[in-house]
Amino acid sequence: xxxxxxxxxxxxxxxxxxxxxxxxxxxxxxxxxxxxxxxxxxxxxxxxxxxxxxxxxxxxxxxxxxxxxxxxxxxxxxxxxxxxxxxxxxxxxxxxxxxxxxxxxxxxxxxxxxxxxxxxxxxxxxxxxxxxxxxxxxxxxxxxxxxxxxxxxxxxxxxxxxxxxxxxxxxxxxxxxxxxxxxxxxxxxxxxxxxxxxxxxxxxxxxxxxxxxxxxxxxxxxxxxxxxxxxxxxxxxxxxxxxxxxxxxxxxxxxxxxxxxxxxxxxxxxxxxxxxxxxxxxxxxxxxxxxxxxxxxxxxxxxxxxxxxxxxxxxxxxxxxxxxxxxxxxxxxxxxxxxxxxxxxxxxxxxxxxxxxxxxxxxxxxxxxxxxxxxxxxxxxxxxxxxxxxxxxxxxxxxxxxxxxxxxxxx
Numbered sequence: 001x002x003x004x005x006x007x008x009x010x011x012x013x014x015x016x017x018x019x020x021x022x023x024x025x026x027x028x029x030x031x032x033x034x035x036x037x038x039x040x041x042x043x044x045x046x047x048x049x050x051x052x053x054x055x056x057x058x059x060x061x062x063x064x065x066x067x068x069x070x071x072x073x074x075x076x077x078x079x080x081x082x083x084x085x086x087x088x089x090x091x092x093x094x095x096x097x098x099x100x101x102x103x104x105x106x107x108x109x110x111x112x113x114x115x116x117x118x119x120x121x122x123x124x125x126x127x128x129x130x131x132x133x134x135x136x137x138x139x140x141x142x143x144x145x146x147x148x149x150x151x152x153x154x155x156x157x158x159x160x161x162x163x164x165x166x167x168x169x170x171x172x173x174x175x176x177x178x179x180x181x182x183x184x185x186x187x188x189x190x191x192x193x194x195x196x197x198x199x200x201x202x203x204x205x206x207x208x209x210x211x212x213x214x215x216x217x218x219x220x221x222x223x224x225x226x227x228x229x230x231x232x233x234x235x236x237x238x239x240x241x242x243x244x245x246x247x248x249x250x251x252x253x254x255x256x257x258x259x260x261x262x263x264x265x266x267x268x269x270x271x272x273x274x275x276x277x278x279x280x281x282x283x284x285x286x287x288x289x290x291x292x293x294x295x296x297x298x299x300x301x302x303x304x305x306x307x308x309x310x311x312x313x314x315x316x317x318x319x320x321x322x323x324x325x326x327x328x329x330x331x332x333x334x335x336x337x338x339x340x341x342x343x344x345x346x347x348x349x350x351x352x353x354x355x356x357x358x359x360x361x362x363x364x365x366x367x368x369x370x371x372x373x374x375x376x377x378x379x380x381x382x383x384x385x386x387x388x389x390x391x392x393x394x395x396x397x398x399x400x401x402x403x404x405x406x407x408x409x410x411x
Contacts, residue, residue, distance in 0.1 A: 011038055037054075042084070059297075084110075091117065140226045144211070144219035149173050149183030149395065152219045161204070161227050163197035174223075178204075184223060185267040186210035194225070204234035240250075245319040247297055248304040254317045256318025256326060261381035264372050274372040275337035278386040279303075279344065282398040284323040295355040299363055302353050310343050326386065334371035334403055341367040341401040366393040372405035386393055 011032055017024045027033070028042040087098040096118035100107040104123030132186050135363070142155040152172050154166040162177070174180055179193040179201075188208050195202045211222055222400045243255040251259065260276070281299060288296040303325060307317050316328040327344075329337050345367060353361040372382050385404040392402040 004167040011035070026050070028038060029036060052095060055120055067381070080333065094121070098123065120357070127292065140224050143174070143223040143225065145183065145221040145223065146176060147220050158214060158225075161196075161225065163192050168197075178206075184208040184221065186221060202227060202229045204228055223360060227230060231386050240389070248301050248319050250304045250325065251316060251318035253320045254316060255381070256316060257379050259318075260318045260382060263328060264376075264379060264382065267330075267372060268374065273330045273333045274382075275329045275332040275334055276319075276372070276382050276386045277337050277341045277344070278363045278370075278383070278390040279325050279327070279341070280321075280394070281323040281392055282366055282394075286361075287361060287363065290357065291361060295353070295359065295361060298355040299353050303348070303365070306347050306351050310347050311340070320383070324390075325385065334369055334372075337369045338401055338403060341369055345399065345401060356363050364399035366390060367400045367401040367402070369401060370392055 010029065024046075025045045026043070028039050032042075084100060087100065090098050091114055096114055097325065099113060100110045119215065139157055139160070140155075141158045141161050142153070143214060144149055144153040146152050150171060151169050154164075154169045156166055158164050164177075169177060173246070174184065175182065177195050179195075180190075186208055187210070190206050190208075192204055192206055192306050194204050197200055206226075207224045207229045209222055211220055213220075224358070243251060247250045263274050265382060281303060284296065284299070287299055288326065300319075300323060304317060304319075307325070307327070311327060312329075314330065318326050318328070320326045329340065332340070345365060348363060348365045351361070354363065368386045368391070370382055370385035370389055376382060376385075389402045390405045394398050396402060
């Protein structure tokens, strides 16, 4: 009797350990294996425990071959979990018609979640469709960029702006197709040039904003490009009208005087001389009277064309009167300016203008040179001294160069 009680105690202890200790052996204790009924119960419980451990770790593929009530329940649970896994995969793929009916309270919560996901996804799809419709039909070009500055989305309106299809630009850097030197910065508005597919360029204004930070989101910036080419052309035309002589392309008198004022204001600080060369076409009235005003206009245009071939890029060439022109030479002394004037004089003497077939006009010019002095207050003083030198050259017989000191002597 006492031995049977001891075996029962050992059996209970073995089962308790099996159900509570994950490291309990799969086989019953050796001294209890002779009890066939107990050994079978122990092994079935061990198998159930092993399957439950695998299921708890997400392994639903291990077949359950044991028979019995517990194994039957376990097989049913495994099958339901497999089906639930399949339904979850279908929902992830966008099939929100899936419903769970076999897990009690969990089923109700799962189905409520699925219905909420379906509504949210439908609303999101509607919003995406709405914004895509806007993006694809506005005249402005909408772009999104990743962290490296590469385009992830380009709206179809880019074709009207630059002649590209959107897929020709996706994946390319924004710096490849615009005048930007690097990726744009958030919360900025910049003016840039867009390089079109046909090789031309158009002006655009680009507004950049940061997209909300989302884990895994590819795009981080959104840019809106607005074509400003017509406005830019108008601005440039207005600027040109304000600064350039319409007939010859030289600076007009007003802007040329501004350049002179700016240069002589900087001269003391830079410790460099400034010289001015005035020139006048000799006997210009005679050219107009003999060949007509259109021929005279062509002579004036030729004065500028030839002058630019002789002068430096930084020299300012302006038309300050009817047939009077002036050249501002920064960093040049009077002696150096005289040599420049001589080169101009020789170039004009060798120039031939042919406004019409069979008509050939040769002309000369007279020159006056002045170097700015600290006691002179304004650019008008410099222009006046150069103009006096110019008239000294005319009195000396034309087609020659005089300086302002010679002009003083002549006066």
